[in-house]
Amino acid sequence: MKYKKTLSKNRRRNRPQKNRQQIDLFENGLHEQSRKHNAKTKVSEAAITQKESLSPKYVFIMLLITAIALIAIYHKSVLIYWQQTYHHDLFNSGSMTQKMDLDDSDGRVEEYSKDVVIDQNNVISSIDDESHLNQPVKNVLVISPSEMVNIKKDKKRQKIHVQPISIKQENTKLSKTRFDGTPVTEQIDTEAKDEAPKIQNIPLIHEPLPIVLTQNDKVLFVGDSLMQGVAPYVKKMLFKQYKIESVNLSKQSTGLAYPKAFNWPKTINDILIADPSIKLLVVFLGPNDPWDFPVKGYAKYVKFKSELWEEQYRLRIATILNSASEHNVQVLWLAAPCMRKPQLNLGMVYLNTLYQSEVEKRQQHFLTTNQLLGCTYETFNSFIESNKDKIKVRVDDGIHFTPIGQKILAKAIMDKIIFKQFEDDDSD
Template identity: 35%
Template sequence: MRIIGFYTTLVLSFLLVLLVMNRSVHTYIEQKYHITPFDTQNPILELLSLPALWLESARNALLPLSQDLIIANAENHAQNQSGSEEPESSQIEPEAPKYPLISEDGHIVLEADSTFLFIGDSMMQGVGMTLGRELKKLGFSVIDIAKQSTGLTYTDFFDWGKMLKDTLDKHPRIDVVVIMVGANDPYNMPKIKYASPEWVEIYESRIEEILESANAHGALVVWYEAPIVKKEPLNTKLAFLNTLYAAKVAQAVEKENKALLLHSNNALAPNGSYTAYGKNADGKSIKLRANDGIHFSGEGSRVLGALLLERLEILPAPQEKQEAEEQEAGMAAKSVESSLDSTLLDSASRADSAIKAESSMPESHTLPASPAPSAEESSQDFGVFGGQVAYE
């Protein structure tokens, strides 16, 4: 009887936990297996989930989220680099900077002290590991809050639109937002079939939300298309998502918002089909994809990062610009001074030669002095010919 009572208590406790934590269980199953197990809007389930929501609110109030810690560290790093503390974001209204921008030839023109924000799924995490290091080598600040198993379809699990707004409010000095999503997205939403008109409308609105939030803060969006994967049924769905990303980025550009689409498949699958290997600039074969047929190897991440790095056009820092201008002005002054010295030396040389020539001329060749003109001649008009005055 004791064993039966033990197992009965264990099962009842498990069921009670499932009921209280029904929202978390629902979102996990939905995101992991792309199915909707039950309706969390049921009044009974909503009532049972209240204690869990209270505990979650208390935890957020007492303990900072990992994203908050990353943002705080980035702010401290920026302050240490500048040597002075910036006013709190609540006390200032961030102005939309002129830079970064997209040039006519497709380059990302930005200032040397710009900050990059990485958002997206585990694919973005892979790219961010190598791309972040290269950007830091160039002197940029990088905030990486990409999170695995996320996307734009299941916002109950993780809402990138809300997270981006919160991050930009906490760290307004973000200049470039880099995003890659899609692998976790081509599935049904609750009660809405994938790729149906209603599904497309909702998904496109979430793409627009990210583009508009970034541009409202003066940030440029670099959107990586979802790369081809090994499983062909999933590829067809990802190709469809890429058409939505491309269309919305193009619309943002038409509105004079700052956005750029990077074609991942041009680098990873130039022939239009999945391949695990490619060739580098030296013609050597390199592994581009992980064994799961979805994610990237280190080399594959570097190849995708290069798509962004090769487009960067970095403006000189104000101090460097001033030093360059001063150096250019100094060189110009030296050039003028050298030209003046050369002219003066040449004039002195010619004068010295004339004096020597005159002193060496024989006395018999001395020209007779011209008689002074009479009063009548002085009253007449005259002209200059060959450097001498000729009277008419």
């Protein structure tokens, strides 16, 4: 029993010590929090004092900027109002004391203290207005102070209608005023000096020069599968009739849309550099091109017929034509004919507009093919009529030609060529 009592007494003595320690810790924590709070409040108070000290400067700067802006706007509005009202500059004109009081009442007769000029647009200005200095003015109305003018002002349209009572019409040249303020006018002869020279109607696009070839000249054929069937016939005809050699570079499934697959502009330029005897370039392209194609610098394919597509395609056509002109080579460009598939047919119509416009810009030859093949872009036809007989000129795919159709196109190309013999051959 004594042992138990001692333990209970010790427990009672230890409890107040623990409570005091907890209270001390709590008080210490409160002191630290209060210190941190005081430090923050001091920092915020310092910032507020700094802002309060800087705020007048900011207010002054803002007021100054707004004042300058308002002055500029007011100054500009005054200038605009003056120019619209009196038709001359406020500060550059030397006559600010002109008597030009226009009454709003219709039909009132006004009098001016100085000579004024009324041009063909019914704009009234003084004769000493610097906007007319040293400028020949034709058919103006010069009104002296002794003459009266009936002036009507239209409020709705803001126009001034002038009805002269006694007006003399002259051709005058307005010059600077003298130091005493009197205007100086100079008479101009009213003869044919004022007449503008007549412009002759000169055509912007001339007819291309005829294709003239000699025996020493060569012909270059380029194109896709359409040219592959036509070029061999032309090549045989040229050599058989005129002993003219030719080069056939036509390649299936090629065009101008995908230069990475086959680059026609570069190929043509290289062959023209390598063989200076080539004097005629015959081009036949189209069915492989009316599709979207990639352009350098763009992630997606450029859409067919878009502005960028047309720009890039025209550039490739122009590159071929420029290479030909640089090497003194004439060009005969064949139009893509009608196609059976409607979408492809519409593509040929669009491409032919690009071919023809670029070819005619450089005064080269453009050969249409639909009439030769007996079809139009509105109606596709695989046959032509000859002596009440139908001759098939297109194969079943609605794109390529039969041998007869190829010969018809070859004959049309031959008709565009003029052969010139040498004088020695004529003497022999």
